[in-house]
Amino acid sequence: MMADLKRVLLAEDSANDVELTLTALAEHRLANKVDVVRDGAEALDYLYRRGNYAERESSNPTLVLLDLKMPKVNGLEVLKQIKADPSLKTIPVVMLTSSREEGDLIRSYELGVNAYVVKPVDFPDFMDAVRQIGGFWAVVNEAPPAAVGA
Amino acid sequence: MSPFSGLGRQWSLWSLSTKALAIIAVPLAPLLLTTLIFYVTDRREREAQAATTRSAEISAELQATFMLVVEAETGTRGFLLTGDRAFLEAFTQGVALLPGRFQRVEALVRDPDVRERLGIFHELVDRRMFKLASVQKSPRVPANLALLAEVQEGKQEMDRARAAMRELVEMERALLERRRERARQFQQASLAVVLTGAFLGILGGIGAAVLFSRGIVHRVRHVHENTEHLAASQSLRAGPDGDDEVAALGRGVHHAAELLGERDSLLRVRMDELAVSNNELEAFSYSVSHDLRAPLRHIAGFATLLEKRAAGRLEEQDRRYLRTIIDAAARMGRLVDDLLSFSRMGRSEMLRTPIELGPILDEIIAEEMREQNGRTIEWTRRPMPGIVGDPAMLRVAFSNLISNAVKYTSTREQAEIEIGTAGPSNGEAVLFVRDNGVGFDMQYVDKLFGVFQRLHPAEEFEGTGIGLASVRRVIQRHGGRTWADSMPGEGATFYIALPVETKGTI
Numbered sequence: 001m002m003a004d005l006k007r008v009l010l011a012e013d014s015a016n017d018v019e020l021t022l023t024a025l026a027e028h029r030l031a032n033k034v035d036v037v038r039d040g041a042e043a044l045d046y047l048y049r050r051g052n053y054a055e056r057e058s059s060n061p062t063l064v065l066l067d068l069k070m071p072k073v074n075g076l077e078v079l080k081q082i083k084a085d086p087s088l089k090t091i092p093v094v095m096l097t098s099s100r101e102e103g104d105l106i107r108s109y110e111l112g113v114n115a116y117v118v119k120p121v122d123f124p125d126f127m128d129a130v131r132q133i134g135g136f137w138a139v140v141n142e143a144p145p146a147a148v149g150a
Numbered sequence: 151m152s153p154f155s156g157l158g159r160q161w162s163l164w165s166l167s168t169k170a171l172a173i174i175a176v177p178l179a180p181l182l183l184t185t186l187i188f189y190v191t192d193r194r195e196r197e198a199q200a201a202t203t204r205s206a207e208i209s210a211e212l213q214a215t216f217m218l219v220v221e222a223e224t225g226t227r228g229f230l231l232t233g234d235r236a237f238l239e240a241f242t243q244g245v246a247l248l249p250g251r252f253q254r255v256e257a258l259v260r261d262p263d264v265r266e267r268l269g270i271f272h273e274l275v276d277r278r279m280f281k282l283a284s285v286q287k288s289p290r291v292p293a294n295l296a297l298l299a300e301v302q303e304g305k306q307e308m309d310r311a312r313a314a315m316r317e318l319v320e321m322e323r324a325l326l327e328r329r330r331e332r333a334r335q336f337q338q339a340s341l342a343v344v345l346t347g348a349f350l351g352i353l354g355g356i357g358a359a360v361l362f363s364r365g366i367v368h369r370v371r372h373v374h375e376n377t378e379h380l381a382a383s384q385s386l387r388a389g390p391d392g393d394d395e396v397a398a399l400g401r402g403v404h405h406a407a408e409l410l411g412e413r414d415s416l417l418r419v420r421m422d423e424l425a426v427s428n429n430e431l432e433a434f435s436y437s438v439s440h441d442l443r444a445p446l447r448h449i450a451g452f453a454t455l456l457e458k459r460a461a462g463r464l465e466e467q468d469r470r471y472l473r474t475i476i477d478a479a480a481r482m483g484r485l486v487d488d489l490l491s492f493s494r495m496g497r498s499e500m501l502r503t504p505i506e507l508g509p510i511l512d513e514i515i516a517e518e519m520r521e522q523n524g525r526t527i528e529w530t531r532r533p534m535p536g537i538v539g540d541p542a543m544l545r546v547a548f549s550n551l552i553s554n555a556v557k558y559t560s561t562r563e564q565a566e567i568e569i570g571t572a573g574p575s576n577g578e579a580v581l582f583v584r585d586n587g588v589g590f591d592m593q594y595v596d597k598l599f600g601v602f603q604r605l606h607p608a609e610e611f612e613g614t615g616i617g618l619a620s621v622r623r624v625i626q627r628h629g630g631r632t633w634a635d636s637m638p639g640e641g642a643t644f645y646i647a648l649p650v651e652t653k654g655t656i
Contacts, residue, residue, distance in 0.1 A: 014444060014448075016444075016448040016451070016452070017444065017447070017448070020447070020448070020451040020452070020455075023455060068440070069440055097440075098439065098440045098441075098443040098444050098447070099436070099439050099440050100439060100487075100490075101435070101436055101439050103436075119443075119447055120447075120483075121443065121446045121447050121450050121479060121480055121482075121483030122450060122480050122483070123447075123450050123451040123453075123454035123455070123476075124454065126447070126451065
């Protein structure tokens with residue numbers, strides 16, 4: 001029985017990376033619905049249901065996959081806002097990025113990131129990582145009760 | 151005031167040795183004066199002593215001389231009375247001895263007045279003796295008459311002679327007294343001079359001490375203060391003034407301060423440049439870390455997807471091409487990772503803490519064993535000395551060395567890897583990782599630690615050629631050395647020497 005991440009928000013600026021990530025998620029049939037935003041500003045609009053996303057349904061995504069380097073507003077800034085906002089901070093955020101720089105790691109954890117995953121170059125490894133992330137958050141982890149946030 | 155200020159200016163021009171001489175001269179001069187006075191006083195004292203002795207002798211001689219005359223007279227009278235020639239012995243003796251006596255006295259007398267009186271006395275004595283002699287020769291007239299006449303005349307003459315003698319004695323005594331008085335006065339005067347001299351000497355000594363203190367000690371302290379200010383990077387006090395060696399020393403310190411200040415600002419400029427350089431490197435690494443990896447992932451990712459989707463439609467050759475693309479991308483990914491790691495070893499701030507190598511090595515070995523399932527590796531780990539350094543960096547270094555050992559023994563059935571020490575020698579702890587793998591040709595030993603340098607083709611042993619370069623960089627930053635030893639086919643030993651600050655084995 002495949003567990004399900006009801007809705008995932010993927011914030012990623014590179015079209016190629018979007019495609020690869022979506023392929024990996026689909027391969028393991030992990031996510032019912034993946035919403036993609038191409039920069040930090042869009043991500044925040046989505047989460048706050050404003051701008052282009054004013055009409056979306058009201059529940060929070062079950063997981064946010066966040067890239068670090070994005071135009072307009074970068075991943076760290078988005079993370080900071082999510083974790084600072086009582087209505088958003090319960091959403092699990094996984095940093096999904098190329099950088100293994102110590103500074104980025106430290107800063108992310110200081111801001112309260114739930115997980116930090118460095119995207120491997122090797123595609124099978126990447127698929128494996130996505131499967132594990134999805135598996136963990138969908139199956140192993142107990143999601144916060146629906147009443148919290150949103 | 152003006153002679154003093156002139157002197158003061160002179161003073162500042164003199165060299166230290168001249169000043170020292172002047173300072174020593176100040177208490178020394180009264181001392182020399184005192185010594186001179188003592189000498190002179192001593193001489194005078196001796197002279198006075200001699201004069202006293204002489205006076206006493208003169209008196210004694212005069213009295214003795216007079217006694218001779220008295221006895222001659224008495225003898226003559228006796229002869230006149232008795233006609234006994236035996237009584238004339240005294241007279242004869244007198245005649246014989248008197249010249250000698252007078253000679254001695256004359257030799258002793260110094261004073262011209264006394265000499266004159268002595269002459270008179272001599273004459274009187276001579277006359278008396280002559281008289282006595284002639285009385286002896288007179289025919290034996292009724293003895294009483296001759297004797298009477300004699301007695302009358304004689305008494306007067308003798309009285310005169312006695313008076314003369316007494317006068318002489320008195321004169322000598324008076325002279326002596328005067329001399330003594332003079333000597334006493336001289337002594338008092340010289341005592342006064344000596345006391346004054348001593349007092350001046352003490353004053354001079356104090357003056358010299360003050361001069362020394364202010365002129366030299368004070369100024370030397372000034373220079374010393376400045377050297378301490380210099381050492382503490384504080385501003386220096388101007389001076390000390392003057393033209394002597396101390397002033398020159400002081401100027402030297404000021405000059406040194408200037409030079410140091412210049413070097414300081416130069417250093418600061420360099421440090422700023424370095425900081426800028428480091429920041430640029432930091433930014434560069436960050437870029438590489440992100441931006442180089444992304445396209446690589448895309449290449450590998452889409453090639454893999456293609457491989458999966460089109461595998462059935464492709465020929466052997468096509469599939470091989472695809473594989474090559476994927477492998478190349480993967481390899482570049484590893485290169486990028488290694489390069490970043492290498493760069494970090496040079497950039498990051500180093501810790502300096504005491505390290506226990508034992509647990510670190512055990513962890514690395516455990517990790518290697520986890521990844522090498524199925525291989526037989528015999529590990530020998532000896533006790534490691536206590537060293538000081540950066541734990542993270544040293545972990546990378548040993549990790550590289552050990553994984554190399556594991557890699558290059560992969561062709562052996564039983565791999566033997568030893569990690570040990572070659573014993574501390576003059577402040578260094580020498581560690582080594584030895585394996586029984588394929589080894590290398592010592593001809594290329596210098597290339598071994600170079601960046602991206604490999605001595606084996608990638609098909610035989612995979613690797614990026616940066617592991618040993620990282621090891622060398624880490625060890626260099628710790629102030630140590632790296633070298634290697636090997637025989638082709640007979641394994642290799644890689645040595646690390648680290649400066650030891652603490653002793654002890656773990």
